[in-house]
Amino acid sequence: MNAVSDAPRLLVVGGGPAGHSAATQAATFGMDVTLVEDQIVGGAAHLWDCIPSKAMVASSMRLRAIRQASKLGIFEPPPASLDMENLSSHVYGIADTIAHSITGMLDSQGVDIVSGRAHFTGPHTAVAVTGGGQVEIGFDMALISTGSRPFVPPWATIDGDRIITTREAYHLAELPERIIIVGSGVTGVEMVHIFSSLGSDVALLVSRHHVLPHRDAEVAAVLEDDFLSRGVELLKGSRANGVERRAGRVLVTTEDGRTVEGSHALLAVGSVPNSEALGLEAAGVETEGRYIAVDAYQRTSVEHIYAAGDVTGQMPLSSVATMQGRKIAHHMTGRTVAPIDYRKVSQAIFTEPEIASVGLEEVDAAAEGRKVRITKVPLASNPRAIIAGDTVGFIKVISDPATHIVLGGTVVGHHASELIAPIALATQGRIRVDTLVETLMVHPSLVESISEAAE
Numbered sequence: 001m002n003a004v005s006d007a008p009r010l011l012v013v014g015g016g017p018a019g020h021s022a023a024t025q026a027a028t029f030g031m032d033v034t035l036v037e038d039q040i041v042g043g044a045a046h047l048w049d050c051i052p053s054k055a056m057v058a059s060s061m062r063l064r065a066i067r068q069a070s071k072l073g074i075f076e077p078p079p080a081s082l083d084m085e086n087l088s089s090h091v092y093g094i095a096d097t098i099a100h101s102i103t104g105m106l107d108s109q110g111v112d113i114v115s116g117r118a119h120f121t122g123p124h125t126a127v128a129v130t131g132g133g134q135v136e137i138g139f140d141m142a143l144i145s146t147g148s149r150p151f152v153p154p155w156a157t158i159d160g161d162r163i164i165t166t167r168e169a170y171h172l173a174e175l176p177e178r179i180i181i182v183g184s185g186v187t188g189v190e191m192v193h194i195f196s197s198l199g200s201d202v203a204l205l206v207s208r209h210h211v212l213p214h215r216d217a218e219v220a221a222v223l224e225d226d227f228l229s230r231g232v233e234l235l236k237g238s239r240a241n242g243v244e245r246r247a248g249r250v251l252v253t254t255e256d257g258r259t260v261e262g263s264h265a266l267l268a269v270g271s272v273p274n275s276e277a278l279g280l281e282a283a284g285v286e287t288e289g290r291y292i293a294v295d296a297y298q299r300t301s302v303e304h305i306y307a308a309g310d311v312t313g314q315m316p317l318s319s320v321a322t323m324q325g326r327k328i329a330h331h332m333t334g335r336t337v338a339p340i341d342y343r344k345v346s347q348a349i350f351t352e353p354e355i356a357s358v359g360l361e362e363v364d365a366a367a368e369g370r371k372v373r374i375t376k377v378p379l380a381s382n383p384r385a386i387i388a389g390d391t392v393g394f395i396k397v398i399s400d401p402a403t404h405i406v407l408g409g410t411v412v413g414h415h416a417s418e419l420i421a422p423i424a425l426a427t428q429g430r431i432r433v434d435t436l437v438e439t440l441m442v443h444p445s446l447v448e449s450i451s452e453a454a455e
Contacts, residue, residue: 007032010332011126011139013118013278016043017318018308019145020102021325027109029333034137035111036118036128040095042102045147045271045310046318047095052170053190055091057350060197064352071389082198088171120279123302141304141332144278144285144292145325148271148310155242156267162250163243163265166191176200176264180252182240183268184211186349189223191268193351196230203233203260205240205252212349216363219355222393222412226353235260243267273311288313296339297331298324306332315342346424353393354416359408359427360398373401375433377453379413383444390414395453397423397433404432409453415446422450 008031012019015037027033040047066080106113116130118137126142128135150165152158160168166187178201181191188204189211196202204211204227210220211227211234227234235258242253243265250265273290280286286293286301291313298306308324310316323340331337348356365372380391393413399406409423426436433454441448 008140008332009138010034011118011137011142012036012145013126013142014043014145014147014274014309014311015041015102015106015113016046016145016147016309016321018321018325018328019043019143020106021322022143022145022306022308022329023106023111023325024109025326025329026332027106027111029329031141031329031333033109033111034114034139035106036114036116036126036137038115038117040099041106041113042095042099043147043309043318043321045149047099048170049150049166050318051095051098052091053166053187053194054350055094056087056170056194057190059087059090060194061352063199064197082175084172084175091170117277119277120283120285123283123305126279142283142306143325143328144300144305144307144311145309145321146274146278146311148273148316150267151270151272152267153240153269155240158267159245162245162263163267165267169194169266172264176262178203178262179264179266180205180250180260180262181266181268182243182252183270184208184213185268185270186212188268189351190349191266192227192232196227196232197352201231201262203235203262205238205254205260206234206236207239209236212355214363215355215357216361216410218362218394219410219412222353223351223355226351226392271310271316273313275311297337298328299331315345315347317345317347320345344424344428346420348417348420350417353390353413355410355412356416356420357408357410358420358424359406361408361410362396362398365398371401372407373399373404373433375399375453375455377449379446379449381452382446382449384446384448385413387444388414395419395449397436397450397453399433399454404434405430406433406436406454413446419446419450422447 010026010031010033012023012035015035023033023035114128116128118126118128120126126137179195180203182205184206192204212220238254240252241255250262252260252265275290284302292307292311294307294312298308300307306328309321327337346358376396379385379393385391396410398408406426411419436454
């Protein structure tokens with residue numbers, strides 16, 4: 001703990017986006033902050049999954065662009081080859097840089113960082129198990145932000161070599177010759193994009209009728225078309241129930257009796273909150289299943305103990321966790337806080353084409369039987385997209401037919417994660433569609449299609 005003072009004592013268990021943002025903010029407000037982290041400051045899910053996957057996406061996109069340079073009239077591009085060892089070093093170098101930056105920021109704010117695993121021993125006490133022994137910690141307030149880890153189904157054993165999760169996917173010794181990806185949610189489709197762009201033969205097991213089962217079917221169709229153009233084998237209606245190594249190969253079996261063979265198998269079938277062994281019972285903190293139950297202000301069943309990030313089962317995004325952490329620090333110190341409106345959170349899937357959305361989606365409006373106005377333009381009509389040779393995708397704006405207020409939107413295409421920003425601002429600010437229509441955008445640009453889509 002820091003030096004004895006009269007300042008309120010805050011214990012943060014877990015140094016991911018929620019934990020370190022709350023710690024930094026609380027320290028600036030004058031709280032005496034101790035942060036306990038047993039893996040990596042910045043968060044394992046964030047720095048060992050999220051950031052590496054986006055770094056791999058960037059590298060794979062660059063490699064694919066070089067190989068497809070003839071689309072832009074370049075018929076003799078420089079030879080392009082892949083070095084997995086250098087790629088892995090690059091990916092983890094980024095994560096290390098971010099981790100050091102966060103640690104430096106926390107140090108500068110006077111946050112006491114303890115390397116170890118913490119568990120509660122009472123409503124106001126905890127113990128951190130470190131390499132040097134146990135450290136007893138007393139606190140006035142606490143935040144649990146222990147994150148999540150990849151889910152491993154009972155029928156699978158991860159060997160870190162040929163049968164892997166996303167945690168092992170970024171430091172393989174060699175590029176998989178044929179990789180079987182189990183799971184067609186956000187993580188699964190991003191893995192398809194990465195490995196197919198790097199040059200692997202890819203098979204994707206899709207347990208439902210289409211990829212991204214909880215998203216707009218039109219979005220899924222665009223993505224599936226791209227996968228098929230890459231030579232990806234889509235096995236729909238295939239739910240895996242077994243995986244094993246046999247004679248130097250990996251075999252994945254499905255519930256309908258099929259067997260899929262490859263050099264590697266990657267499981268992308270969800271995540272598990274890190275809520276065990278925290279001593280929650282001793283602190284009086286209640287759970288809902290494996291997740292910690294919280295109210296709109298992220299308070300648990302114990303008023304002075306908060307929880308945020310993946311461990312709560314709320315929207316599992318680093319941006320959301322970061323905002324939760326900031327708001328928690330404000331709430332702890334008696335400042336006015338508006339709860340997060342999760343309906344207005346922007347989110348993106350870093351495939352090629354990218355997929356981004358905010359607010360109300362068409363599939364949600366249909367499910368609710370809600371009357372909405374839907375306007376859409378294809379990127380094939382956008383001059384900038386035509387110039388760049390990236391015409392796959394569309395921009396869709398959803399508004400209220402009575403008030404003309406923007407309710408949400410979806411972007412599918414190159415740079416969708418950036419293009420969603422104006423729609424997100426319009427959704428958050430309850431801006432009318434005619435404001436978007438009358439906004440003069442740069443020409444030629446991709447963003448001008450947003451004005452067109454709003455008409």
